[in-house]
Each structure stands twice: as C-alpha cells, then as structure tokens.
Amino acid sequence: MSDSDSLVEYGWKRAIITITAILCALLEIIDTTIVNVALNDMQGNLGATLSELGWVITAYAIANVIIVPMTSWLSQQFGRRNYFAASILIFTISSFLCGNATNIWELVFFRFIQGLGGGALLVTAQTIITETYPPEKRGMAQALYGMGVIVGPTLGPPLGGYFVDNYSWPYIFYINIPVGIAAFLLTLQFVKSPKYSNKKSVKEVDWWGILFLCMAVGSLQYVLEKGQEDNWFESTAIVICSVTAFMGTYLFFWRELTYEHPIVNLRVLRNNNLAIGTIMTFVLGFGLFGSTFIIPLYTQSIMGWTATQAGLLLIPSSLTTGLMMPIIGQLLQRGVPQKYLVALGFLIFFGYSLGSYLILTPSTGEEHFFWLLIIRGVGLGLLFVPITTLSLSTLKGKEIGDGAAFTGMMRQLGGSFGIALITTYISRHNMLHRADLVSHLDPTKPEVQSRLEGLTQMFMGKGSAYNVAHEQALQMLDLSVTKQAVVLSYMDVFLGIGLVFLVCVPFVLLIKKGAGKVKADMAAH
Incomplete structure (x- = not known):
C-alpha cells in the first residue's frame, strides 16, 4: 500500500x-x-x-x-x-x-x-x-x-x-x-x-500476443466500420477481415492464456464482477455512442439541421450528466450499492429511448427532444461511475490497470458495434417500411384521392398546368412516404436500444450482495 x-x-x-x-x-x-x-x-x-x-x-x-x-x-x-x-x-x-x-x-x-x-x-x-x-x-x-x-x-x-x-x-x-x-x-x-518490479526483457515481450491482438481488433473494427458501406458479406474484403478477426481472436485468447508473460492479462476475467462489468460497459458504449450518433443523424436528415445545430442539441444532456457525476460520487462514498444505481440508470435510459420512440414524427422539433435528452443525461450519469466501480471493486494491485484497460476497450467496441448495427438497420429497414407504406396507398381509397387532389390544387394555384401539378403532387406524396419510412426506421432503432438496456436490469440485480462493495482504495480506476 x-x-x-x-x-x-x-x-x-x-x-x-x-x-x-x-x-x-x-x-x-x-x-x-x-x-x-x-x-x-x-x-x-x-x-x-x-x-x-x-x-x-x-x-x-x-x-x-x-x-x-x-x-x-x-x-x-x-x-x-x-x-x-x-x-x-x-x-x-x-x-x-x-x-x-x-x-x-x-x-x-x-x-x-x-x-x-x-x-x-x-x-x-x-x-x-x-x-x-x-x-x-x-x-x-x-x-x-x-x-x-x-x-x-x-x-x-x-x-x-x-x-x-x-x-x-x-x-x-x-x-x-x-x-x-x-x-x-x-x-x-x-x-x-509507481515503482514496477516486473519489467520484461525484449526476449520476454509477448510479440505474438501483440500480433494476434492487432489482427483481431483491427479486422473486427474494419468489419464494423465498413460492413454496411460495402454490403457486408457480398464484399471479399469484409469476408477476409471477418475470418481474420475470428482467427485472431481465437489465437489471441490461446496465446494469452498459455504464455507466461502475456501482453493482456486475460486471467483477470475470472473475476465475476469484472466479467459482468465488461458486458455492461459494452452495453453502455452501445447506448452512449449509438445515441450520440443517431440524434445528429436524425436532426440533419429529417429536420434539415446543420452539423453545428445538431451538435448543440446534445449539450444539455451532457451537462446534465456532468452535474450528476459529483452526486453519484457522493452516493458511492456513502455506501449506496452500485448495482441499484446501475439498474436505475438502465431503466431511466430505457425510459428515454421509449419516449423518443413515442414522440418521433416527421414534424418532431427541438422542444420535443429537450427534456428527453435531459433524462438521457441522468441515465448515463447513473451508469458510468457505478459500472466502472462495480467492474473493478474486487480487483487488487496490478489487476486494476488490466481491468481498466478491458472496460475501456469494451466501451469503444460497444460504440463501434452500435453504430454499425444502427447504420445497417436504418438502410435495410427504410426500404421495408417504404414498401409497406406504399402497399397501403390504395389510389381507389377516398382519403388518398382527397390528399392527391388537394396537393394538385395547391400546385395549380402556384401556376402549374393540371397534368404538371398532378405529377408534382405524386412526387410530393412519394417524398412524404419516403420520409415517413425513414422516421419509422429511427423509431425502431430508439426502441431497440431501449430494449437492450431494459434486458440488462435483471442481470444487474442478480449480482451477489457484497460483491459490489467498493474498497475505497480501488473505487473506480
């Protein structure tokens, strides 16, 4: 000590x-x-x-x-x-x-x-x-x-x-x-x-471990970042990188568990708290980076905002999280179990996602998002520190640094995985929702005819001939259907993120009593 x-x-x-x-x-x-x-x-x-x-x-x-x-x-x-x-x-x-x-x-x-x-x-x-x-x-x-x-x-x-x-x-x-x-x-x-007593000579360095790690995470990151853009497994590069990622991961785990001086101490994952915390950190990265990615995307593609406007919308949420941090720190110091704070954080984040799902329409504005994003900020504040302290609470000495590295990597991978999943889902389901909406646009229905006639009259009022106005009305109806399909896809994504967080709640509450008690000298590397 x-x-x-x-x-x-x-x-x-x-x-x-x-x-x-x-x-x-x-x-x-x-x-x-x-x-x-x-x-x-x-x-x-x-x-x-x-x-x-x-x-x-x-x-x-x-x-x-x-x-x-x-x-x-x-x-x-x-x-x-x-x-x-x-x-x-x-x-x-x-x-x-x-x-x-x-x-x-x-x-x-x-x-x-x-x-x-x-x-x-x-x-x-x-x-x-x-x-x-x-x-x-x-x-x-x-x-x-x-x-x-x-x-x-x-x-x-x-x-x-x-x-x-x-x-x-x-x-x-x-x-x-x-x-x-x-x-x-x-x-x-x-x-x-700190004074380290276990420096390795160049001969002892786990060069194979470094190589396998680069193979595994480099290839996986490429697949996640580029998969949607290259149409996933229809691309030779994605197939090769997927195989490389799988082989690299297998060889990396084998090497690190059998070598005397591993570059990454995988044995530390035998600690139950760290194993559970690593999964929760992945989910946190998924929600944090996924929601930070999807909101600017939605406001720019549907509401026509600039990048600066979209970025500014997220600031109140971040400030709320920042204000929550000292409060959470105080609660942990007073001995409030992290698992209850984490469970509450997951539930609140689910509430934010469900609220976003319910309010989304093509005309949703900034005022609709504001309070929901404040709720998001509260949820993230309840998650970050307690998950980290829970993950590292029963580790000792050098293991704390190993555990901190794992949680850092999993948060990053969770974010990459979330963004890849969201972009894939939106592009695939835009077409499905559009096809579904078009199938319900029966031109013989009175309400469809009335809408089309109203649009045609509007364009004629602006000076277009009837046949031109009718064509413009059809184009506007098509644009409206496309926009609605995109909104439905975003609604699905918000609900999906929320459900992932909701599923985590019972697992958090199953953590053994006492396992999450933080020794103060380890509270959250």
Whole structure:
C-alpha cells in the first residue's frame, strides 16, 4: 500500500494533475467525433472519395482499440509518467501533421499514429486520477474523470462545426497543439510513477500476443466500420477481415492464456464482477455512442439541421450528466450499492429511448427532444461511475490497470458495434417500411384521392398546368412516404436500444450482495 499512498497528492498539486488528466482524456474523446462534421470540406480540399474519407475515422478507431488493452503493460515497461508524457507528445505532433496533410492517405496515416497516442491517454488518465486521490475520495475522482468521458463525444460535433464554419478543417487538429504542449510539460513536472518490479526483457515481450491482438481488433473494427458501406458479406474484403478477426481472436485468447508473460492479462476475467462489468460497459458504449450518433443523424436528415445545430442539441444532456457525476460520487462514498444505481440508470435510459420512440414524427422539433435528452443525461450519469466501480471493486494491485484497460476497450467496441448495427438497420429497414407504406396507398381509397387532389390544387394555384401539378403532387406524396419510412426506421432503432438496456436490469440485480462493495482504495480506476 505504501507505494500507492506515495502517489497521493493534496491541494494545488492534486488540482493540476486532475485538470491535466481530464484535459488529455477530453482531447482523445473529442477527436473521435470532431472529424465527422469536417468530412465534406476535407473531401473537396484533398480530392478524396467518401469511402476514402471514412478511413480518417476508421484508422483512428482501429489504433485506439489496439493500444487500449496494451496500456497497462506499456505503463509497467516504461513507467507510467514517461508513457503518459510520450503518448501526449505523439498525439500532439500527429495532430500538427494531420492538419498539414496534403493528400487523403497522408491524413489517414497520421490519424492512425494519433490514435496510438490518444488511446493510451484515456486509460492512463483514469489510473493517474484515481491514484492521486486518497482512498476515501476515489469515488469522487472517478466521477470527475467520468465527466470528461461522457461529455467528450458530444462536444466534438459542435466544436468541429465551429472551426469548419469560421476557419478551415485543419484547425480541428491544430486546437490540440497548445493543450497538448501544456499537458506534456505539466505531466513531466507533477505526475509520479509507481515503482514496477516486473519489467520484461525484449526476449520476454509477448510479440505474438501483440500480433494476434492487432489482427483481431483491427479486422473486427474494419468489419464494423465498413460492413454496411460495402454490403457486408457480398464484399471479399469484409469476408477476409471477418475470418481474420475470428482467427485472431481465437489465437489471441490461446496465446494469452498459455504464455507466461502475456501482453493482456486475460486471467483477470475470472473475476465475476469484472466479467459482468465488461458486458455492461459494452452495453453502455452501445447506448452512449449509438445515441450520440443517431440524434445528429436524425436532426440533419429529417429536420434539415446543420452539423453545428445538431451538435448543440446534445449539450444539455451532457451537462446534465456532468452535474450528476459529483452526486453519484457522493452516493458511492456513502455506501449506496452500485448495482441499484446501475439498474436505475438502465431503466431511466430505457425510459428515454421509449419516449423518443413515442414522440418521433416527421414534424418532431427541438422542444420535443429537450427534456428527453435531459433524462438521457441522468441515465448515463447513473451508469458510468457505478459500472466502472462495480467492474473493478474486487480487483487488487496490478489487476486494476488490466481491468481498466478491458472496460475501456469494451466501451469503444460497444460504440463501434452500435453504430454499425444502427447504420445497417436504418438502410435495410427504410426500404421495408417504404414498401409497406406504399402497399397501403390504395389510389381507389377516398382519403388518398382527397390528399392527391388537394396537393394538385395547391400546385395549380402556384401556376402549374393540371397534368404538371398532378405529377408534382405524386412526387410530393412519394417524398412524404419516403420520409415517413425513414422516421419509422429511427423509431425502431430508439426502441431497440431501449430494449437492450431494459434486458440488462435483471442481470444487474442478480449480482451477489457484497460483491459490489467498493474498497475505497480501488473505487473506480
């Protein structure tokens, strides 16, 4: 314990370390979504196709998912402070190079390097914040970190929209540079490393484990990101990557469970709390990134909003989550069992999804979404910290870092899986709903005839001849049917996300009493 206690800081030093770590976590998470609104400008500027542009997002995500499970091991090899500082430096330099890229593949390469630096920031920042606080304050420390993780994905689109509208797309990368330099210098000055006794020689390094991990998560991430765009298993690349992902996963598990010095300690998954928490973290990622993705998509495609407007809509929800975090931290410190908070969070998120399902129409406006998104913010606030503390509550020492890496990776994979599933579902079911609606549009029915006649008269009133007006009326009716089909698809998605959260509730309540009691010195890495 003495080594752990030696990392605790007080007063202004603790405040500086906390701000540095949260800034780094925010930088990493904002960069996963800030690019989305700049893709059109990049396309014109770099002369890239839309599918090539997709790699700007995919390369970053793949690098993230590969590096996160290795973070605990790399921290031990190089010392946590050195590894954290190096990651900030890699992230900052590659941000500058991204802004200066002259063609699409240069940008993709630098985004991959940026992802390798960024992925490490998230888990390492979490561990640094936790160990900087004394045991009785660590629930609150996790709540402060959680604010950055939950608010980050929502800040990306409006920030990106602002820089693209007022400056140019490279500035979404340049904004990282001053923050990165400050964080780098503060890390070298104030962050301390625990003493590690188990560094490995180069011969002992689990190179095969690293290779199999890259094969598994890199291929899986590609399948999830590109599957819908390439029509899934009709694409040779998707088939090859699916087989590679399966083989890589099998070989990775075999290697890590049999090798003496594994790069990722899979044995820690024998801990029941971590196993259950890992699944719940996946569901949380699914809901967090899925809903953050679908709301801007809906408001832009159906309501005709700009990316900045769509991003701004999500801010009240994020602020609500941020305000919830200290309250949740206090409740955990007072001994409220996490499983009840998690179950309540899942139920509230289900309520938000069901409400969204019920209010969606082609004319749904901002005022309809506002309170539902506040409810979403409350639900996410109840989920993030308790799930993390529950996952790590019965782990000890080095296992905490391993567990934190697992939960970080599963949240990212849950988000990728959610977005892939949502895009596939919407595109497939748009056609099904449209076909179903058209089959009910019987031209012999009086109400259909009345609607068509009313539209024809409207166009004739604007100066069109009868036959032209009739054609315009048919086109408008067709457009109305298409829009309604899209709305029905979105309704299905909201309900689907909600049901996934509802199904989790009984499993959370089945967690053994006492298993979720947090030892204060482990409360939420």
